[in-house]
Amino acid sequence: MPSDHDQQATQLRQEAARCVACGLCVPHCPTYRKTFNEADSPRGRIFMMVGLLEGRLPSSPELLHHLDLCLGCRACEQACPSKVAYGRLADGMRDWMSPVQPRLRKVLFVSVRSPRLLSGGAGLLRFYQRSGAQKLARRSGLLDRLGLAAIEAQLPAHHHAAPTTGLHLPAGTPHGTVGLFLGCVARIFDAQTLNAALFVLNRLGYAVDIPAHQGCCGALHQHNGDLGTADILRQVNLNAFAGRILSAIVHAASGCAASLAEYQPPLNAPIMDISTFLDQAEGWPSVSIAPLDSAVSVHESCASRNVLHDSQSAYSLLARIPNLVIGALAGNDQCCGAAGSYALTQPKMAGLLLRDKIEAVKTGTVSHGRTRIIVTSNPGCALHMAAGFRAEGMDVEVMHPVTLLAKQMGYFEVPNNAG
Numbered sequence: 323m324p325s326d327h328d329q330q331a332t333q334l335r336q337e338a339a340r341c342v343a344c345g346l347c348v349p350h351c352p353t354y355r356k357t358f359n360e361a362d363s364p365r366g367r368i369f370m371m372v373g374l375l376e377g378r379l380p381s382s383p384e385l386l387h388h389l390d391l392c393l394g395c396r397a398c399e400q401a402c403p404s405k406v407a408y409g410r411l412a413d414g415m416r417d418w419m420s421p422v423q424p425r426l427r428k429v430l431f432v433s434v435r436s437p438r439l440l441s442g443g444a445g446l447l448r449f450y451q452r453s454g455a456q457k458l459a460r461r462s463g464l465l466d467r468l469g470l471a472a473i474e475a476q477l478p479a480h481h482h483a484a485p486t487t488g489l490h491l492p493a494g495t496p497h498g499t500v501g502l503f504l505g506c507v508a509r510i511f512d513a514q515t516l517n518a519a520l521f522v523l524n525r526l527g528y529a530v531d532i533p534a535h536q537g538c539c540g541a542l543h544q545h546n547g548d549l550g551t552a553d554i555l556r557q558v559n560l561n562a563f564a565g566r567i568l569s570a571i572v573h574a575a576s577g578c579a580a581s582l583a584e585y586q587p588p589l590n591a592p593i594m595d596i597s598t599f600l601d602q603a604e605g606w607p608s609v610s611i612a613p614l615d616s617a618v619s620v621h622e623s624c625a626s627r628n629v630l631h632d633s634q635s636a637y638s639l640l641a642r643i644p645n646l647v648i649g650a651l652a653g654n655d656q657c658c659g660a661a662g663s664y665a666l667t668q669p670k671m672a673g674l675l676l677r678d679k680i681e682a683v684k685t686g687t688v689s690h691g692r693t694r695i696i697v698t699s700n701p702g703c704a705l706h707m708a709a710g711f712r713a714e715g716m717d718v719e720v721m722h723p724v725t726l727l728a729k730q731m732g733y734f735e736v737p738n739n740a741g
């Protein structure tokens with residue numbers, strides 16, 4: 323009887339066999355666009371995967387480097403006439419090969435598994451930034467010596483506490499109740515967006531239920547060859563949201579959504595991007611939105627474009643702000659390089675892709691002129707791009723569309739209620 327490992331290899335070979343090597347995906351692949359090396363293209367990677375699965379190619383460091391250089395952006399899937407599920411194939415291959423994860427990645431993965439560790443991490447980061455330790459560490463060169471400078475540079479300028487768990491009721495009779503998914507990285511690094519989402523939902527008349535025991539969506543593990551842990555995390559979230567009567571479960575991180583949307587069995591309410599939910603929500607006639615005489619460019623995350631196929635709701639939501647000029651950031655068909663933990667594990671390629679976004683803003687190559695505000699629905703992209711703009715000394719704000727809308731509805735940054 324074939325082992326689980328052999329059965330997995332058979333399934334992966336079947337998926338790879340759908341590829342007819344037509345090459346239509348190749349020019350859409352961001353890594354191929356940078357290196358012009360077939361081994362850094364989807365077609366080349368599938369060829370190498372099959373070689374590994376059939377034992378014809380050794381798992382040399384060079385071959386693994388070409389596979390690891392894949393962003394998981396899934397732009398190739400959009401171009402593929404044979405509907406090769408490249409994302410599932412790449413995740414399965416990493417799991418099949420059970421890579422030895424570098425120590426840093428392991429620490430990150432263990433941390434995001436536990437909500438208690440996440441809260442502890444958030445508190446430590448706030449202390450680090452407020453106590454002056456951050457300035458000291460940056461000046462002393464210690465971060466460079468520890469190899470942590472690149473990660474540390476991604477920290478947002480200000481840390482806020484995530485919304486408290488439990489039921490947040492609006493004034494008056496609610497139109498309904500929605501669940502709010504906090505995420506792991508988002509609740510630490512982008513709590514402002516979660517607070518903004520809560521504010522807007524309550525103002526529109528929705529009760530917001532935030533279960534205490536929810537955790538990481540599992541995307542980081544799934545894309546890094548640890549499907550077993552991704553399954554455990556899925557079960558944690560299924561349990562956390564079970565038994566609640568919800569119109570929808572909304573999230574403010576498209577990277578998580580791509581993973582949540584693929585849960586089997588699914589969560590007990592439809593998973594919706596906050597922008598999509600708000601776009602269809604009731605209650606708009608009763609709120610006022612201040613005009614904003616500015617231009618905003620929308621960065622469409624790979625998860626929104628290539629997995630959820632829902633880039634438009636951010637534009638529709640922003641269109642509710644009077645006077646705001648809205649356009650797409652040039653080069654939206656290409657990943658910014660954030661890609662989960664990619665910016666940490668493949669900093670060189672991540673930097674090349676980020677450079678394109680920086681140039682798009684610098685040269686004003688957006689469809690509607692120069693911009694000072696970039697919005698994106700994925701906190702990973704926001705952190706990565708904001709760090710790039712800061713390093714270039716550029717005066718560009720990066721935020722979630724719901725944060726910009728909330729500000730125009732009277733939301734001002736929630737005080738750090740967790741000290």
Ligand code: SF4
Nearest residue numbers: 351392393395396398
């Ligand atoms: S997922 Fe993205 S980086 Fe990876 S092969 Fe496909 S297009 Fe290229």
Ligand code: SF4
Nearest residue numbers: 341342344345347402
């Ligand atoms: S487009 Fe699809 S079938 Fe063609 S080479 Fe790429 S993965 Fe293979």
